[in-house]
Amino acid sequence: MTNYQLKSYEEYQEAYQRSVEDPEGFWGEIADTFTWRKKWDRVLEWNFEEPNVKWFQGGKMNITENCLDRHLKTRGNKLALIWEPNDPKERFIRYTYRELHEKVCQFANVLKKNGAKKGDRICIYMPMIPELAIAVLACARIGAVHSVVFAGFSALSMADRINDAQCNMVLTSDGLNRGAKQIPVKRVVDEALENCPSVERVIVVERLGWAVNMVEGRDVWFHEEVKGVSKDCPAEEMDAEDMLFILYTSGSTGKPKGVVHTCGGYMVYAQYSFLNVFQYQESDIYWCTADIGWVTGHTYLLYGPLLSGATTLMFEGVPTYPDNGRFWQVCDKFGVTIFYTAPTAIRSLMAGDIDDVLSYSLDSLKVLGSVGEPINEEAWHWYHTHVGKERCPVVDTWWQTETGGIMISTIAGVTPMKPGHAALPLPGIQPILVDSEGNEITENGVEGYLCMKFPWPGMIRTTYGDHERARLSYFSTYKDLYFTGDGAKRDENGLYRIIGRVDDVINVSGHRFGTAEIEEAINHNEHVVESAVVGYPHDVKGQGIYAFVIIKDKPEKEEYLRAEIIETVVEKIGKIARPDKIQIVSGLPKTRSGKIMRRILRKVAEGDTSNLGDTSTLLDPDVVDEIKAGAL
Numbered sequence: 001m002t003n004y005q006l007k008s009y010e011e012y013q014e015a016y017q018r019s020v021e022d023p024e025g026f027w028g029e030i031a032d033t034f035t036w037r038k039k040w041d042r043v044l045e046w047n048f049e050e051p052n053v054k055w056f057q058g059g060k061m062n063i064t065e066n067c068l069d070r071h072l073k074t075r076g077n078k079l080a081l082i083w084e085p086n087d088p089k090e091r092f093i094r095y096t097y098r099e100l101h102e103k104v105c106q107f108a109n110v111l112k113k114n115g116a117k118k119g120d121r122i123c124i125y126m127p128m129i130p131e132l133a134i135a136v137l138a139c140a141r142i143g144a145v146h147s148v149v150f151a152g153f154s155a156l157s158m159a160d161r162i163n164d165a166q167c168n169m170v171l172t173s174d175g176l177n178r179g180a181k182q183i184p185v186k187r188v189v190d191e192a193l194e195n196c197p198s199v200e201r202v203i204v205v206e207r208l209g210w211a212v213n214m215v216e217g218r219d220v221w222f223h224e225e226v227k228g229v230s231k232d233c234p235a236e237e238m239d240a241e242d243m244l245f246i247l248y249t250s251g252s253t254g255k256p257k258g259v260v261h262t263c264g265g266y267m268v269y270a271q272y273s274f275l276n277v278f279q280y281q282e283s284d285i286y287w288c289t290a291d292i293g294w295v296t297g298h299t300y301l302l303y304g305p306l307l308s309g310a311t312t313l314m315f316e317g318v319p320t321y322p323d324n325g326r327f328w329q330v331c332d333k334f335g336v337t338i339f340y341t342a343p344t345a346i347r348s349l350m351a352g353d354i355d356d357v358l359s360y361s362l363d364s365l366k367v368l369g370s371v372g373e374p375i376n377e378e379a380w381h382w383y384h385t386h387v388g389k390e391r392c393p394v395v396d397t398w399w400q401t402e403t404g405g406i407m408i409s410t411i412a413g414v415t416p417m418k419p420g421h422a423a424l425p426l427p428g429i430q431p432i433l434v435d436s437e438g439n440e441i442t443e444n445g446v447e448g449y450l451c452m453k454f455p456w457p458g459m460i461r462t463t464y465g466d467h468e469r470a471r472l473s474y475f476s477t478y479k480d481l482y483f484t485g486d487g488a489k490r491d492e493n494g495l496y497r498i499i500g501r502v503d504d505v506i507n508v509s510g511h512r513f514g515t516a517e518i519e520e521a522i523n524h525n526e527h528v529v530e531s532a533v534v535g536y537p538h539d540v541k542g543q544g545i546y547a548f549v550i551i552k553d554k555p556e557k558e559e560y561l562r563a564e565i566i567e568t569v570v571e572k573i574g575k576i577a578r579p580d581k582i583q584i585v586s587g588l589p590k591t592r593s594g595k596i597m598r599r600i601l602r603k604v605a606e607g608d609t610s611n612l613g614d615t616s617t618l619l620d621p622d623v624v625d626e627i628k629a630g631a632l
């Protein structure tokens, strides 16, 4: 194991101090353990003003050589990937490092054969099948920028993302399995591509064996293209600061933005954080349940584990199919030792029968992880007691699409653990809390806005095609700081507890949506005049979506109208953004300057209307009484 795995609290403290006093020395030494074709000229150059952040510039490398080739000598026959299908009766698939290397090279050659080259943007819209992992790595192999779009997004969302990045290729499948359902993926791609002139080639992987529409001259089947293609593909040489991928995420305003990560820094940070947080050991079987369509899947299903030479498990299905014991059955089946999931999954299983977990041994488990949203104490204890048998540390990992990797988290068995607390920053991470003026709050036992005052290798470099947007979103709220958009507390012992977003972003089951984005979708419905969306506490999803909607004419049946509005959102964004509650109102609480007072709507949505605060600046205070009376 690489010698930078921290083994004690003292080692953590030492590493942390060193990382602050000599960040370049600290990260330079870690980066030295990777395979570089040419060493970097400079470890770090940065300012948060523009922003301009460059790690290891001048360094030449390819992340797939570090994920695959460098392991071949010592781990060629070790399992790299285990794939468990949706249906437990279907056979699972396993690839050794040698086999995965061949698959990736072959897929990379198929990409090249179809015209892909370094710098191209390639959209991947695929279910959780092995080819998804292989496709992502194949793009990285040839230096094409992957933009994975979660296969639950609608055609319109996909089209927006494709057009924003000007992708010239789409990698997809005929369909997908999700629990008891089968979904026609290619049909969604076809619909999206009606509005994407930049796309010249679509490569389709067969999953369901369905007959699908293939557009002549544009669409090809992977299994036909791959015939006779070489399993040897030298990796493209990349600069550390060349783009590795784009991943779209929602902000508080406008359309989703393309978060850009680059090759070198992301690689170093993915492995460093993976090895430490989970205290990964060579014999571990590691399972991250996230879809590769989200950043968690990028960094901790794929890149982090493979860089570390780990065996990573990929699961096609859902936690509740064929029953609530599916996760635990898979843990026992493969002897999973490290298990990483989201609070929403834990809460949905908590609601079921306790025997669904107690009937599995779960003896192999050593470390449990949580990610995506604050984990409430009840869920934390259930996880710790019934899954971890009070034997496994639970690491509550706080990070973001923009941070590339875990930032604040307990290091399993090494740094303090406290329910509901992400706890301490990893070495190299310098969080601070600020007040609304941007002044640093230095004491403990305080609450504030969470910012970072120093760059780290895995951080966002820009937002694709619009650098100013990155500056405005993250670097302009507080001078010389990266602003996370989260509020946090720091307890008497300096441990962090993330409270949640302080901007107009809702976190639904660990997925981010801007309220503006959902409102825009709702407003597309022809009956809608205006809408306002807020989040509210939801037992399973963490936050639910509550929409207040003004309509043109009173409908015969409100239920039909609600269903229609939901349909509009599903079409514009996807099922995951479906409003949970829609309240028809005749007006919204607005100030005289026309600004919606969301504070009031949030209170109503939370079911707490006892104290709505000052409503004197409202244009029409009566509207508040009506909204209160009609609350759902």
Ligand code: WT7
Pocket: 249, 295, 296, 370, 371, 372, 373, 374, 375, 396, 397, 398, 399, 400, 401, 402, 422, 484, 485, 486, 498, 499, 500, 501, 507, 510, 511, 512
């Ligand atoms: C937002 C980032 C990080 C990958 C998955 C989500 C919230 C994330 C935690 C946690 C409390 C958390 C924050 C953050 N969040 N992890 N452990 N405790 N909140 O990535 O979609 O970029 O969302 O998720 O609000 O800002 P994302």
